[in-house]
Amino acid sequence: MKKYYLLRYKAVLLFVVFSLAKGLSQEGNVLPEEAEFKNPVGRVWFNTYGNIRISKRLFWDAQTHFRFEETENTPYIGQIGQIYNRHAIGYIYSKSFNVSLGGVLRINFNTDESSEDRSVVPEWRIWHQYQYAMPLGSTMFYHRIRIEHRWTQGFAENSEYIFRNRWRYMLRAKVPLNNYKFEPGTFYISPEAELIMQSGEPVVASPLEDLRLTTTLGYIVQPRLTVAAGLMYSTGQTLENGGIYKQNWTFRIHMYFSPDFRKVKNKLPSIHFGD
Amino acid sequence: MKKPYGGYAYPLLVLLALICSTTAFSQTQLFSGELSAGGFTGTAEYPFKVVDGDSIPEGKFLMYKSNLDALLKEKDSFFSFSGMFNNGHPEGFWKFQFGEFSSNQASQVVGYQYRVNVSGIQHDALGNLKEGKPDGDWTYKISKIENSEVAEELFSSKISFDRGIPQKSFQIENDSITLVGRFLRDGFAHDVWAVYSDVSSEPSENWYFTNGLLERIERSNTSGNVVLEVFDNSAQTYKSKILDEGYLRIVKWYINKQQTELNLEETGMYSLLQQNSQHYQSINTFFNDLGKSEFMPSFKVKLPFYSLDSIETSQVRNITKAYKSASEKSDELLKNPQLEFLARSNEKASYYYTIAKRLQDGFIEPLGVFNSCNDQQMIEFLPRKILIRQIWPNGLPKKQIQLSNEAGPYTSWDLKSSEEYNDQPTNMASIQKMAEYVAKSFDSISEGLSEWLEKAEKQQQFLKLEEQLVEQTQTLENTIDSLQTINRLDIKNALNGILNTKEIILKTYAEMPESDEKLEYGQNTLRCLQNLVELATAVGKLPEQELIIKEAYQDAFWNPFTATIMDEDIKKRITAAHKNIIIPYVLDLIASPVECKDVTQITQLLDDIQKRLLELRDESTKKLERKLRKEQDPQIILELLGIPANPKTAEQ
Numbered sequence: 001m002k003k004y005y006l007l008r009y010k011a012v013l014l015f016v017v018f019s020l021a022k023g024l025s026q027e028g029n030v031l032p033e034e035a036e037f038k039n040p041v042g043r044v045w046f047n048t049y050g051n052i053r054i055s056k057r058l059f060w061d062a063q064t065h066f067r068f069e070e071t072e073n074t075p076y077i078g079q080i081g082q083i084y085n086r087h088a089i090g091y092i093y094s095k096s097f098n099v100s101l102g103g104v105l106r107i108n109f110n111t112d113e114s115s116e117d118r119s120v121v122p123e124w125r126i127w128h129q130y131q132y133a134m135p136l137g138s139t140m141f142y143h144r145i146r147i148e149h150r151w152t153q154g155f156a157e158n159s160e161y162i163f164r165n166r167w168r169y170m171l172r173a174k175v176p177l178n179n180y181k182f183e184p185g186t187f188y189i190s191p192e193a194e195l196i197m198q199s200g201e202p203v204v205a206s207p208l209e210d211l212r213l214t215t216t217l218g219y220i221v222q223p224r225l226t227v228a229a230g231l232m233y234s235t236g237q238t239l240e241n242g243g244i245y246k247q248n249w250t251f252r253i254h255m256y257f258s259p260d261f262r263k264v265k266n267k268l269p270s271i272h273f274g275d
Numbered sequence: 276m277k278k279p280y281g282g283y284a285y286p287l288l289v290l291l292a293l294i295c296s297t298t299a300f301s302q303t304q305l306f307s308g309e310l311s312a313g314g315f316t317g318t319a320e321y322p323f324k325v326v327d328g329d330s331i332p333e334g335k336f337l338m339y340k341s342n343l344d345a346l347l348k349e350k351d352s353f354f355s356f357s358g359m360f361n362n363g364h365p366e367g368f369w370k371f372q373f374g375e376f377s378s379n380q381a382s383q384v385v386g387y388q389y390r391v392n393v394s395g396i397q398h399d400a401l402g403n404l405k406e407g408k409p410d411g412d413w414t415y416k417i418s419k420i421e422n423s424e425v426a427e428e429l430f431s432s433k434i435s436f437d438r439g440i441p442q443k444s445f446q447i448e449n450d451s452i453t454l455v456g457r458f459l460r461d462g463f464a465h466d467v468w469a470v471y472s473d474v475s476s477e478p479s480e481n482w483y484f485t486n487g488l489l490e491r492i493e494r495s496n497t498s499g500n501v502v503l504e505v506f507d508n509s510a511q512t513y514k515s516k517i518l519d520e521g522y523l524r525i526v527k528w529y530i531n532k533q534q535t536e537l538n539l540e541e542t543g544m545y546s547l548l549q550q551n552s553q554h555y556q557s558i559n560t561f562f563n564d565l566g567k568s569e570f571m572p573s574f575k576v577k578l579p580f581y582s583l584d585s586i587e588t589s590q591v592r593n594i595t596k597a598y599k600s601a602s603e604k605s606d607e608l609l610k611n612p613q614l615e616f617l618a619r620s621n622e623k624a625s626y627y628y629t630i631a632k633r634l635q636d637g638f639i640e641p642l643g644v645f646n647s648c649n650d651q652q653m654i655e656f657l658p659r660k661i662l663i664r665q666i667w668p669n670g671l672p673k674k675q676i677q678l679s680n681e682a683g684p685y686t687s688w689d690l691k692s693s694e695e696y697n698d699q700p701t702n703m704a705s706i707q708k709m710a711e712y713v714a715k716s717f718d719s720i721s722e723g724l725s726e727w728l729e730k731a732e733k734q735q736q737f738l739k740l741e742e743q744l745v746e747q748t749q750t751l752e753n754t755i756d757s758l759q760t761i762n763r764l765d766i767k768n769a770l771n772g773i774l775n776t777k778e779i780i781l782k783t784y785a786e787m788p789e790s791d792e793k794l795e796y797g798q799n800t801l802r803c804l805q806n807l808v809e810l811a812t813a814v815g816k817l818p819e820q821e822l823i824i825k826e827a828y829q830d831a832f833w834n835p836f837t838a839t840i841m842d843e844d845i846k847k848r849i850t851a852a853h854k855n856i857i858i859p860y861v862l863d864l865i866a867s868p869v870e871c872k873d874v875t876q877i878t879q880l881l882d883d884i885q886k887r888l889l890e891l892r893d894e895s896t897k898k899l900e901r902k903l904r905k906e907q908d909p910q911i912i913l914e915l916l917g918i919p920a921n922p923k924t925a926e927q
Binding site for chain 2: 223
C-alpha cells in the first residue's frame, strides 16, 4: 500500500515538475483522486468515403466528413464542429491488403458559444494506413492500423501549433444479414472497435485519446454505392488532464462510393489481382 | 488417297518445292505421316517425286497400323504393307498382311518382351510385280488364328503370272473345297478345272476347257453324275473375254437351257472364283489409290459370238427404249392405289386397268428378260434365235387383247394405228414392233385415264398436304404448350399471337374452294407453320438469351469497402434498350399478330439482336451509349445498334 502511494506521489511530482518546466496550459492541473467523466456530448457525423480507382493498383481515397456537435443552444444535430477532408493515394497489394498515404485538412469550428476566440482554425495531418481484410465464412473481418502525424492549434489568437502522433487500431466486422455474400441489395451489420492512442511532447498523462465502439447497419445499393448509419460511443482522456475523460454519443451516417472512370477494357485485368 | 503434300505437310512441301525448283525438278522427297489408301488408314513412309502436280511414289514403301491399347481393350484392326515403287508402278516383291485380332488380355514375359496371345483372322498376300502387273507366283491366304497359332486355313489361292497373265496351273481353296485349274501360256483357261471336296478324292465338279472354250461341266451329286454341255464349235465366230461375273451369267444361261433348276451361283467353282476375284480387287484398289497398276488377274476364256449388225443394233436400242417407256407407265398405273379403287367402281377405268395388267404380264415381262440380257451385255454372246424362242416359246403375244366375246365398248384392246406384227416370224424386227406397240398402248391408256389420274393425283396431294398441315399444327401447338410455363406476360402474348396467326391461315385455307390456288396456299401455309414453330422456339429462348446477355454484360470488380469481388452491370444503356425497348417491340410485332410473309424475318431479327448484343459487349460504345440516352424509338435504336433492318420493322 505504501509503495502505491509512493508511486502515485512520484507521478504527481513528475507531472507538476514537468508542467512547471513547460509553463503550459496544464499548469495547475492536478489529476483528480478518481477518474472524472464529463457528461456525454451528442454529435452527428455525415461522412462520405470516396474510393476512386486510378490504375490497376492505385486509388484515390477521398473522404469528406461534416461533423456536428450539440451545444446548449443547439441540441440534437447541433452546430458544425468540423469539416474534415481526408485524402490519400492507396495501393492495392492484393484483394485483402492495401496501404494508403496522404494528408488531412480539418477545419475546426469553435463550438464554445461563450468563447471570444477565433471561430475557425485549420488542423493538418499526414497519415498512413494499413488495412487487412480476412473472410470467415460469409463474414468479413478487417484490421486497420492508421498512424497520423497531427498539427493542431487552439482557437485563441496567435496560439501555437502543437504536434502529436496518433496510433490507431481498429477491428471491424461486416456480417451480411440477408445474403451469403456482399452484393447489391445486401444489408449488413458492422460492429467495430477502435483504440486511438496519442504521443508527443504535449501528451503527458493522456495517451488514450479515444476509444470508439460503434455498430453500423449498412445497405449495398449498387456495387459502387453503399449507405450506412450507426451509433458510436466514444471516450478518452482529455489532453489537459489525464484523469478527466470526455464522452460522446455520435450518430454517424455514411455514404461509400467507388467510381472507376477507366475504360472497360483497361479494367478487365485488374479484377483478381494476383489470384 | 490422302495426298502426301496435303494437310500439315503442305508448308513443308512448298518449301521443298522451292528448293527443288533450283535443282532437279524430279528430285525425290520423303513422305512420312498418315495416309489413306484402298480403305486402309495408317502411318506410311515412302519417297516420292512430284511430276506435273502429282505425287508419284518412288522407292521403298512401308505402311502400317496396329494399336496395342485397342487390342487389349477390345480388338485391333491391323495391317502392314511393304514393297517397292518404280515410277509410280508397284515393282518387285510385295507383302500384305492385315486382319483383326482380339486378345484374352493374359500376358507373359519372354526374353525381355511382353507376349500377348491373339485370336482372329489374318490375310496374307505376297508375290512379285512387274510394271504394276503380278509376275511370278502370288499367294493369297486367309487364316483363322487362335492363341497366336494358325487354327484353320479359311482361304488360299496360288496363281502364277507372267506380266499379269496367269500361267500354268493354279489352286484356290477354302475351308471345304479346292479348285485346281490350268492356263495356256496366253492366259486362256485350258484342260480340266476341277473342284475337290474334303469328303472325296474324286472331283465333285469338272469344267472342261479347250483353248478357253468351256465345252462341258460335269457335276457329281447324290443322284449321280450330271453332264452339261456348254459351248460347242458350231458358232461361226468366237470372242475372248475375261472370266468374270458376266461370263458366269452367260454360262448360266447356256446351262439353264438344259437344266432350269441348276443354280450356278451355288456351285463351288463359282463361289471360289468370286472370292478370289474380291481379294485381288482389294489389293488392286490399294495400288490404284497410290499409283498405276493392273493387279486384277486376267483369266481369259472364249465364247461363241453372234455380233449385231447396224440394223440389229438399232432394233435392240429401240426395243430397250420402248420397253423402258412402257414399263415406267405400267408401274405408274398398276401401283396407283387410286386407280385400283377407281377400277372397282368405274367400268371404263376397270377396262383400262385390266388391259394394263394384261400388257404387263404378256408383253412387258418377257421384254424385261430380253432387256436385262442387253443390259448385262450378254446379247451378242447368246444365239439370238434360241434366246427369242426361250423368251417367247409360243411366239409373240397377239396384238389384239380380247376381254370377252361379247360385243361392246370395253371388251377388247387393239391399237388400229399400230403396225401388225403377228403375221411376221418372231425376230428382232417383230419384237421391236411389239415393244413399240406396248409403249403406244400405255400412252393411250394413260391418256384415257389422264382426267381421273390428274384428279386422283390432286386429291392425293391434298390428302398428303392436309396430313402434313395437321402434323405441323400439332407440332406448333405442342411447342407453344411447352413454352406456356414461361411466366412472362409479353412472351405469353407473343405466343398467343403466333397461335392467332396459325388460326387465321388455317381458317383461310379451310374456307377456300378446292383449286390449284388452294393447293398453293396450302403449301405456303405448311411452310408458314414450320416457320412459326421456329419463331415460337426463338421466343421461348428469350429468357435464356436475356440471361446470357445479362451475364455477358457483367464485370467482376473489387469493392474496396468490403474487400470482396462483386459483379456490376456494364453498358447499362445498351442492356436497358435491349430489355425495355427492343425486345418488347419485337414481341409486340409477334403478338399483333404477325403475317406469314414476315415470320422468317422476325425470327432472323431475334437472332440478329442476340448476336449483335453479344458483339457490342466488347466494342467501344461510348458514342452509342450517349445516343441511346434519350432514344425511345425501337427502330432508331435498332439502327443505332447496327442491327440489319427488315421490311417488317421498316414499314412500322
